[in-house]
Amino acid sequence: MLGLEIPVDPDAETARRWLTDELADSAYQETEGLIPRILRWISELFSGSGSVDLGIGWLTLIGALVVAVVVAIALVVAGPLRRARRARTAEAVLGETTLSAQEWRERAAAAARSQDHATAVLDAFRALVRSLEERALLDERPGRTAAEAAHEAEPRFPAHAPALHDAGRVFDEVCYGDRPGSLGDYERMAALDATLADERPAVLA
Structure with a gap:
């Protein structure tokens, strides 16, 4: 389960703060490519001058998108970890030791x-x-x-x-x-x- 709770009816300030906190997480900072660009775009929707009028429907949709991005990041990170674990099994039992x-x-x-x-x-x-x-x-x-x-x-x-x-x-x-x-x-x-x-x-x- 993801430790992420989506407010039922968040206002713009709450949603902006929520996204800012998520973006501060080291997992996002270390992941490069499409996912950070999506997160920055979402964050800019809330940090603008107010020209974008986001209703509850949009906030809910964006919240769901954030969850999807978090899941995508987890999958991206899990792949190398699984490959690293498989690679570890190639280590020798005795190595160069000479014990009887x-x-x-x-x-x-x-x-x-x-x-x-x-x-x-x-x-x-x-x-x-x-x-x-x-x-x-x-x-x-x-x-x-x-x-x-x-x-x-x-x-x-x-x-x-x-x-x-x-x-x-x-x-x-x-x-x-x-x-x-x-x-x-x-x-x-x-x-x-x-x-x-x-x-x-x-x-x-």
């Missing part, structure tokens, strides 16, 4: 004890990926993403393919702030790591 799987596990457990569940979840997944690299089930590739790691590990552990897929998804959601991370998330991630560590991988043809 056991070191990642210890870091994850320490974070869980301090109730930093987000860090615990991320480090537990890193431990899982590093463990697979140490066992030569995955090649050591610093740029590998969570989704790639899960996808590449699935043929080795087909019975755990859904769990691997979920683990990669949870890593991304926690890493990019879409999910806070919980003790349960960490425990499931650590349990999957332990299960895979004890299980014989499938032999690839």
